[in-house]
Amino acid sequence: MSTAGRVIAGIVVTPFVVLAVVIGGCEGRKAYYDRQLREMCEKDGGARILRRVVVTPEQAASLPRHGSLLSVSEKASAKATDPVYFTTTVVQLRAGSPELARSESRYVMRGEDDPVAIVVFYSRRGGDPPTFAQPSSFSCPAGETVAQQIASIYRIEERTR
Numbered sequence: 001m002s003t004a005g006r007v008i009a010g011i012v013v014t015p016f017v018v019l020a021v022v023i024g025g026c027e028g029r030k031a032y033y034d035r036q037l038r039e040m041c042e043k044d045g046g047a048r049i050l051r052r053v054v055v056t057p058e059q060a061a062s063l064p065r066h067g068s069l070l071s072v073s074e075k076a077s078a079k080a081t082d083p084v085y086f087t088t089t090v091v092q093l094r095a096g097s098p099e100l101a102r103s104e105s106r107y108v109m110r111g112e113d114d115p116v117a118i119v120v121f122y123s124r125r126g127g128d129p130p131t132f133a134q135p136s137s138f139s140c141p142a143g144e145t146v147a148q149q150i151a152s153i154y155r156i157e158e159r160t161r
Contacts, residue, residue, distance in 0.1 A: 030127040033098050034138045037122040040102070041140040047119045047149035053083055053109055060156045069151035072107055084109050084116060084153060097135075098127030107153060117153050119146055 055063070062081060064071045072078075078085035086107045094100035100123070107117035126135035 030098060030124070030136065030138075033094070033100060033124050033127065037100065037124055037138065038140060041120075041122050045120050045122055046141045047117055047146050049117045049149060049153055050114075051116050052155045053116055053153055054155050054157050055083060057156055057158065059083065060154065063154070066147045066151070069147050070154050071147065072150060072153065082110065086119075093122075099125045101125075107150070117150065119150065121146075 059081075060070060062079075064073045064082070072084050072086050073082055075085040075087050084107055086105045088103055088105040090101055090103045092099065092101050103121045103123070105119040105121075106115045107119070108115050121139055121141070123137065123139035125137045128136050
């Protein structure tokens with residue numbers, strides 16, 4: 001191949017090589033951080049139910065729901081009759097792209113300070129090659145699993161006289 005042919009081939013091939021390196025690097029970095037998050041999630045992610053809250057069937061009927069499961073509202077949107085609400089603290093573990101965070105929600109019985117449950121989530125946002133698309137994300141544990149665990153905060157009992 002002539003020198004001109006090699007130069008033209010280099011000009012044509014180089015953008016594809018650069019693109020492959022950028023995409024491969026981004027995907028490898030996302031996989032690395034997702035694995036780190038999974039390990040942290042295995043250690044302390046998910047819901048820890050510390051104690052149950054007894055409610056009557058009437059109270060249960062007015063509680064918020066996640067699908068068919070009983071749920072808990074955030075403090076700012078909880079009704080005054082909700083026996084439990086939650087507050088969330090988010091700690092940024094890594095800034096930039098990808099962004100990593102740990103969020104901890106404390107579920108507290110109204111009028112008390114000690115939590116009845118603590119829920120920890122880990123999440124990644126971004127780390128993708130530069131595009132106009134929405135950034136990818138990853139979080140653990142699975143939301144449905146946590147929703148089922150949170151529903152178990154409540155124990156529905158008839159009042160006995």
